[in-house]
Amino acid sequence: MAVEIGLWSVVEEPEALALAGPGAALLTDADTAYAVGSDTLVVIATTATGTEMTLPGPFPDLVEERLGTVLRPAVHAFARLPQGCLALGVAQATELGYRRGALHDIRLRFEAPVPPDLLGRVTPGLGWLDLVGHDPAGAMERFIADWYGEAPAAKEPAHSGEPAALRAFRRAAAGRPEVYGVSTQIFEESLAGRPDGLLTFGQAGDGVFTLVMEPDRDDPRLWYDGLSDRLLPERERLGGYLLHSTLARAAMDGPLGGMAFVDRPQARRIVAPLRQVPLRPMRWPCLFSRCYAGPGTVVLIGEDDTDWFEMYVGVRHPGLLRRLRKLGLDWESFTDSR
Incomplete structure (x- = not known):
């Protein structure tokens, strides 16, 4: 059965990563977690603005391979909060920044902007x-x-x-x-x-x-x-x-x-x-x-x-x-x- 998570709901990290489907590759670092499935990519990051999320490199090879192509998978974005992961919905990789031939950063734009009353929760540091x-x-x-x-x-x-x-x-x-x-x-x-x-x-x-x-x-x-x-x-x-x-x-x-x-x-x-x-x-x-x-x-x-x-x-x-x-x-x- 396909996993469904409502927009703006807060779930545990394993539940968020499960959106990538069975057999997805799980890749994490200190600030970001990725789950790369056959046609879906899940990203959990620490910060976002009202309309977008910028992911800093370096990136795992598999993430760069999927998002660096013309046919990019759907990206399900989450913001990591102390109480869990806030669902930000589907995002599109709108800009890929390269420097000296290497992927330097990725900008994701959300289909639905984050409501103002939730914005403070997804911008730790403010x-x-x-x-x-x-x-x-x-x-x-x-x-x-x-x-x-x-x-x-x-x-x-x-x-x-x-x-x-x-x-x-x-x-x-x-x-x-x-x-x-x-x-x-x-x-x-x-x-x-x-x-x-x-x-x-x-x-x-x-x-x-x-x-x-x-x-x-x-x-x-x-x-x-x-x-x-x-x-x-x-x-x-x-x-x-x-x-x-x-x-x-x-x-x-x-x-x-x-x-x-x-x-x-x-x-x-x-x-x-x-x-x-x-x-x-x-x-x-x-x-x-x-x-x-x-x-x-x-x-x-x-x-x-x-x-x-x-x-x-x-x-x-x-x-x-x-x-x-x-x-x-x-x-x-x-x-x-x-």
Whole structure:
């Protein structure tokens, strides 16, 4: 009897894979599972957008053989959730990206778009956005865990006298030294000794400015020292700033992504499928610097009251850069392989 699974239902992984039929070849890796049958292919992946799923290579030979031909089998797509596999329905392999002769990524487009009320369930890594308005420190911890993956065992730093948001940052960064940053750096320990009594907790990667904050406050105000002839206040307090700057470093410092100068229409196209992070704009790297996020993607757009913008993008896997490559941007830097 043929297996039938209703659209948007949640089933166990063996039941999902059984859609490929008896004798199907089962092929799995850390993030994706495939079942390749005689005329059907099942894929279970960790992320999807409302209309499509991008599968990063390398691919098992049998999957590449089936999807790389003109007559491609029907693909039944599932998103892996903590409670099982969510049926996304039948998908078509609409684009196959090759690099140096090898299949680099596959874009699957769903016949039926994912309903908005389910979208958050199939885009792990965006749940933190719902916390930003009332718990920016919690949002930051969830983003770091999602973006940087499982951290190696590390002792949590003990800084009991620091503000709660900075302690949350250090908890999340434990075992992940890259979280402390390159473009901007958060110090592993705040420094006292300034005549004005402020604490220094970070600096620009090139040393142009330092980051200073009020001492002994739950959520202190902070300033840039070096961007102006006097202390320049940041718009958010420490909790919001640490989240925003963590996102900015993901866009600016990661191994996959790039930087370009874009005009206003290009900026609108870039952020159209993304969600704006609901925080007031940072004052660096531009006077008005805003972050936008999507599944596996962070974009920083910086504006200095002009018609041109600085744009930085960081992604989790190369397939997410395909849309940006097609926009014809004049990239200052671009890296699409680790």
